[in-house]
Amino acid sequence: MKQTIKKSQQEIIGFVLIIVIVSIIGVIFLAITIGRGEPSEQSSIQISNLLEASMYSTTDCVVGFVPQYKDGQDLVKACWNQDRCLDKNEETIDSCVVLEETLGKIISESLDVCDDANECNNKAYNLNIYYSPLDQTLPHEEILIFEEGVYESCRSEFGGSHEIHLTSLTAGTLNLELKVCKN
Amino acid sequence: MKIRKANKKAQLKGKQVSWHNKAQLKIQEMAFFLVAIMLFFTLVGLFVFSIIFSNLTKDASDIAEDRTLSSITNLADSPEFSCGEPNCVDADKIMGLMQNNKYENFWPFSSLKVLRSSGFNKNESDLIKCTIANYPDCELFEIYDKNVDNERTISNFVALCRVEVENTYPYSRCEVAKLVAGTKLKIVGE
Numbered sequence: 001m002k003q004t005i006k007k008s009q010q011e012i013i014g015f016v017l018i019i020v021i022v023s024i025i026g027v028i029f030l031a032i033t034i035g036r037g038e039p040s041e042q043s044s045i046q047i048s049n050l051l052e053a054s055m056y057s058t059t060d061c062v063v064g065f066v067p068q069y070k071d072g073q074d075l076v077k078a079c080w081n082q083d084r085c086l087d088k089n090e091e092t093i094d095s096c097v098v099l100e101e102t103l104g105k106i107i108s109e110s111l112d113v114c115d116d117a118n119e120c121n122n123k124a125y126n127l128n129i130y131y132s133p134l135d136q137t138l139p140h141e142e143i144l145i146f147e148e149g150v151y152e153s154c155r156s157e158f159g160g161s162h163e164i165h166l167t168s169l170t171a172g173t174l175n176l177e178l179k180v181c182k183n
Numbered sequence: 184m185k186i187r188k189a190n191k192k193a194q195l196k197g198k199q200v201s202w203h204n205k206a207q208l209k210i211q212e213m214a215f216f217l218v219a220i221m222l223f224f225t226l227v228g229l230f231v232f233s234i235i236f237s238n239l240t241k242d243a244s245d246i247a248e249d250r251t252l253s254s255i256t257n258l259a260d261s262p263e264f265s266c267g268e269p270n271c272v273d274a275d276k277i278m279g280l281m282q283n284n285k286y287e288n289f290w291p292f293s294s295l296k297v298l299r300s301s302g303f304n305k306n307e308s309d310l311i312k313c314t315i316a317n318y319p320d321c322e323l324f325e326i327y328d329k330n331v332d333n334e335r336t337i338s339n340f341v342a343l344c345r346v347e348v349e350n351t352y353p354y355s356r357c358e359v360a361k362l363v364a365g366t367k368l369k370i371v372g373e
Contacts, residue, residue, distance in 0.1 A: 069356075
């Protein structure tokens with residue numbers, strides 16, 4: 001009789017121990033799963049304001065004569081229309097090339113982008129400029145995509161966007177979406 | 184007769200011991216079961232609370248940041264700064280503001296500065312401060328600075344525009360700049 005009691009007591013202790021161990025393992029597993037989850041992408045007012053400010057900035061793209069420089073917004077429109085512009089030496093140049101150079105310089109200066117985590121806050125960025133027609137069922141049309149740095153293994157991601165409304169016959173919007181990968 | 188009585192007593196004692204052990208076992212079983220249940224619900228509760236409170240903290244910090252940033256955006260759009268477009272400040276107006284120290288008590292910030300893009304990745308000591316003598320070949324417009332302790336600065340990107348003349352034609356030249364506002368951190372107990 002005593003042996004049976006001892007045996008059942010041991011079984012109960014074993015059962016409780018298993019429950020405790022399984023619960024602890026479960027909690028650790030959940031914590032790891034949640035902690036490791038894909039970095040969430042946050043929308044940032046600062047990034048949207050940076051894009052908005054860059055649309056006012058004066059570029060080196062000249063229309064007609066110096067000093068009739070295009071601003072960032074007009075340069076995006078010129079790139080969408082595949083226009084060419086004059087540089088300071090009055091030679092024609094593809095407006096999309098000037099757009100990539102100008103925006104690339106502004107963004108990397110403003111966001112402090114480089115590979116070294118000790119030197120810079122941000123690792124990489126990705127800028128996507130596309131046209132979206134008024135009819136939402138129609139697909140987007142890509143205008144320009146460029147990035148700096150290696151956009152992978154980000155600690156966190158944040159981004160912003162800016163819209164340019166077209167008032168021509170081809171109504172719709174030109175969208176700029178900037179995503180930043182944090183070191 | 185005596186032997187019979189002794190036998191009966193021993194039998195009763197044996198029954199009592201087994202009954203006693205059974206009850207102990209039941210109590211032990213119940214105690215273990217309660218411990219397991221409590222542990223389980225505590226873990227579930229902790230998990231749920233951690234999810235709820237992590238979201239709350241994130242939401243609170245997001246709202247606080249949005250509020251501060253929108254106050255700077257509003258500042259950029261105020262008549263004292265605005266170049267006429269949203270989120271755009273006039274460099275000539277800033278030079279005018281710098282000459283007037285009455286604005287130190289006008290805005291609820293302990294310091295107010297505008298940093299040009301050429302000075303974005305430089306130390307503050309290396310920046311060329313703007314004066315009437317060196318404008319526009321400078322990097323930092325210091326509108327005012329109350330030099331308070333425990334200051335936290337918040338910055339926002341704005342367009343900085345000024346009128347320039349090239350080939351005898353005046354035009355508006357704009358660039359990206361940072362509007363930097365400082366606020367004094369309130370320490371509990373102060």
